[in-house]
Amino acid sequence: MDLLTILFLIGITVEAMTGALAAGRRSMDLFGVMFVGCITALGGGTVRDIVLNAHPLTWIEHPPYISVTAVASLVTVYIFSPYMLRLRGFFLALDALGLSVFTVVGVKKAIFYGHDFSIAIFAGIITGIFGGVMRDILCDDIPLIFKSELYASVALVTGILYILLIKLMVPDPVAVIITLFFGFALRMLAICLHWNIPKFEYQN
Amino acid sequence: MDLLTILFLIGITVEAMTGALAAGRRSMDLFGVMFVGCITALGGGTVRDIVLNAHPLTWIEHPPYISVTAVASLVTVYIFSPYMLRLRGFFLALDALGLSVFTVVGVKKAIFYGHDFSIAIFAGIITGIFGGVMRDILCDDIPLIFKSELYASVALVTGILYILLIKLMVPDPVAVIITLFFGFALRMLAICLHWNIPKFEYQN
Amino acid sequence: MDLLTILFLIGITVEAMTGALAAGRRSMDLFGVMFVGCITALGGGTVRDIVLNAHPLTWIEHPPYISVTAVASLVTVYIFSPYMLRLRGFFLALDALGLSVFTVVGVKKAIFYGHDFSIAIFAGIITGIFGGVMRDILCDDIPLIFKSELYASVALVTGILYILLIKLMVPDPVAVIITLFFGFALRMLAICLHWNIPKFEYQN
Structure with a gap:
C-alpha cells in the first residue's frame, strides 16, 4: 500500500466523520448517520467517476471502502462525539489533509484517463469538495464549502x-x-x- | 409478465403517488407534480443503474414507465387526494410492498451484473430509498427516510x-x-x- | 460554427448569469458564484448525457465551455449586477431563448443516439430545466421551475x-x-x- 492510498484511507475516514456529525446535528437515526457519512466520504469520487465515465467506481472496485466509512461514522457517534470540541484542531488538520489528498487523487485519475489538464483540475476540485456539497444538501443546508475559508479555492490551487x-x-x-x-x-x-475570498452580495 | 414485474409496476405507481402528494404540499404546478412523481418512482433505479454502469436505464429501455408514473401522479392529484386520509392504511401497505419490491429488484440487478454481495445489498438499498431522498431534496425537506420508522433499515435487512x-x-x-x-x-x-432505531443527537 | 452552436453559447452564458445572481443572493464567495454558474449552465446537459450514457460529456469534449461559463459568472458579479434591474427584460428574453435552444439540443442529441421520441422529449426537458433545478438545490430553494410561468411546460411543448x-x-x-x-x-x-398552469394544493 503506497503513501497516497494510506492518505486516501485517512481522508475518507475523516470525511465520513464530518458527515456523521452533520447528520447528528439534524438528529437523523443511525442509518441516516451511516448513509450521510458514506456519501460525504465517497460522493466526490463517485461524481468524478460518473462524469469521466471511469467505471467501475472506486467503492465498487473496493467494497471495503463502504465498511470503512460506515464504521467511521458509527465510531464518531458512539466514541468521539463527546470529545469533538477538544479534538477540534486535530480534526480540522486531518480534514485539511483529506482535502489535499482527494484533490490530488482526482487530478491523477483524470490524467490517467487521458483528459486535458483543465478537465483534470476540475476533476480534482469535484473529488475534493463534492462529498461535502452532498452532505450539506442531504442535511438541508446551503453547501458550506461556498462559504468557508478558501475550502474550494484550496482544491483549485492544489490541483493547479x-x-x-x-x-x-x-x-x-x-x-x-x-x-x-x-x-x-x-x-x-x-x-x-x-x-476569505471576497463575497458577492446581491439584493434584488 | 411475471410476478416481480407486476409488483414493480405497483411499486412505481405508489411511489409516484407519494411524490405527487409531497409536491402538492409545496404547491407546485401540475408539471412539477408530474416531474417529482416520476423522479420519486424511477429515481432510485436510475441512480443504481448509473452507479453500476448498467445502461440502458430501466425507463429508457421501457419508455412507458414514464407515462405510467406521470399518469399516476395526475390521478393522485385529481381523484385520490380528497380520500387520501381515509385511504392512508391501504396506501402505507402498498408503499411497504413497493419498498420490498424495489430492494429485491435492485439486489437482483446487481447480482446479474456480476457484483459482489455487499455491493448488491447496497444497490438494493439505493433502489429502495433514493427515489424518496430525491423527492425530499426537490421539495426542500430533510430526507424523510433518515427519520422514519426503519424505512432504510428495512431495505438493508430485506436485501441481506x-x-x-x-x-x-x-x-x-x-x-x-x-x-x-x-x-x-x-x-x-x-x-x-x-x-425506531436510536437517533444520534449532537450539539455543537 | 452553425446557428445552433452560436445560440447554445448564448444559452450557457445566460444560464451561468442566472446562477451567479442566485448564488450572490445567498452571499456565496466568488468561487461559489463561479461553481453555481457553471453547474446552472452545464448541469442540464450533464444529467442528460449521464442518463443517456452519451460520453464524453459536452464540457469534457469542449473544455472551453467551463471557462466561458466561469467568466460569464464573474462578469455578472463585477460588471452587470448593478444594471440587472434595468436589463431585466433583455435578460429574460435571452433566458427564454436559452431554454428553447437547450431543449432542441437535448432532443437532437437523444435522436442522434437512436432513442425513442418519448425519450427524446424527456431528454429535451432535462437539458432545458435541470441546470436551474440544480442551481436552486445548491442555493437551498424549492426549484423555481416548478413554480414559474410555464417554464418547464415550454420545454415540453417545444420538444414535442x-x-x-x-x-x-x-x-x-x-x-x-x-x-x-x-x-x-x-x-x-x-x-x-x-x-400559469393550475397549481395543486394539498394539505395533510
Whole structure:
C-alpha cells in the first residue's frame, strides 16, 4: 500500500466523520448517520467517476471502502462525539489533509484517463469538495464549502500546483508530496488567519 | 409478465403517488407534480443503474414507465387526494410492498451484473430509498427516510435476507416471495408499533 | 460554427448569469458564484448525457465551455449586477431563448443516439430545466421551475413541436428555426401575461 492510498484511507475516514456529525446535528437515526457519512466520504469520487465515465467506481472496485466509512461514522457517534470540541484542531488538520489528498487523487485519475489538464483540475476540485456539497444538501443546508475559508479555492490551487509540477517534469512522488504539503498548509493558514475570498452580495 | 414485474409496476405507481402528494404540499404546478412523481418512482433505479454502469436505464429501455408514473401522479392529484386520509392504511401497505419490491429488484440487478454481495445489498438499498431522498431534496425537506420508522433499515435487512436465501440455494421464486413477505411485514410492524432505531443527537 | 452552436453559447452564458445572481443572493464567495454558474449552465446537459450514457460529456469534449461559463459568472458579479434591474427584460428574453435552444439540443442529441421520441422529449426537458433545478438545490430553494410561468411546460411543448416537424419531414434547419421561434414566443407571452398552469394544493 503506497503513501497516497494510506492518505486516501485517512481522508475518507475523516470525511465520513464530518458527515456523521452533520447528520447528528439534524438528529437523523443511525442509518441516516451511516448513509450521510458514506456519501460525504465517497460522493466526490463517485461524481468524478460518473462524469469521466471511469467505471467501475472506486467503492465498487473496493467494497471495503463502504465498511470503512460506515464504521467511521458509527465510531464518531458512539466514541468521539463527546470529545469533538477538544479534538477540534486535530480534526480540522486531518480534514485539511483529506482535502489535499482527494484533490490530488482526482487530478491523477483524470490524467490517467487521458483528459486535458483543465478537465483534470476540475476533476480534482469535484473529488475534493463534492462529498461535502452532498452532505450539506442531504442535511438541508446551503453547501458550506461556498462559504468557508478558501475550502474550494484550496482544491483549485492544489490541483493547479500538481499539474504545474508534473509539467515541470518533477518526479511524481515528489510532486505529490510537495502538493499535499502545500495544500495542507494553505488550508491551515486560511483557517487560522480567517482568510476569505471576497463575497458577492446581491439584493434584488 | 411475471410476478416481480407486476409488483414493480405497483411499486412505481405508489411511489409516484407519494411524490405527487409531497409536491402538492409545496404547491407546485401540475408539471412539477408530474416531474417529482416520476423522479420519486424511477429515481432510485436510475441512480443504481448509473452507479453500476448498467445502461440502458430501466425507463429508457421501457419508455412507458414514464407515462405510467406521470399518469399516476395526475390521478393522485385529481381523484385520490380528497380520500387520501381515509385511504392512508391501504396506501402505507402498498408503499411497504413497493419498498420490498424495489430492494429485491435492485439486489437482483446487481447480482446479474456480476457484483459482489455487499455491493448488491447496497444497490438494493439505493433502489429502495433514493427515489424518496430525491423527492425530499426537490421539495426542500430533510430526507424523510433518515427519520422514519426503519424505512432504510428495512431495505438493508430485506436485501441481506434475499442474499442469504440465494446462498442457501433456495430457488429464486421462493426466495423472492419469502423476502417480499418478510420486508412487507417488517415495515408494517415498524409503522404500527412505532419502531425506531436510536437517533444520534449532537450539539455543537 | 452553425446557428445552433452560436445560440447554445448564448444559452450557457445566460444560464451561468442566472446562477451567479442566485448564488450572490445567498452571499456565496466568488468561487461559489463561479461553481453555481457553471453547474446552472452545464448541469442540464450533464444529467442528460449521464442518463443517456452519451460520453464524453459536452464540457469534457469542449473544455472551453467551463471557462466561458466561469467568466460569464464573474462578469455578472463585477460588471452587470448593478444594471440587472434595468436589463431585466433583455435578460429574460435571452433566458427564454436559452431554454428553447437547450431543449432542441437535448432532443437532437437523444435522436442522434437512436432513442425513442418519448425519450427524446424527456431528454429535451432535462437539458432545458435541470441546470436551474440544480442551481436552486445548491442555493437551498424549492426549484423555481416548478413554480414559474410555464417554464418547464415550454420545454415540453417545444420538444414535442420539434419532433412533430421532423416527423412531417420538415428539413432540419427549418424545423430548428420554427421551434426556437415558437418556444421563445411562448415563454415571452407566458411571462408578459403571467400565464400559469393550475397549481395543486394539498394539505395533510
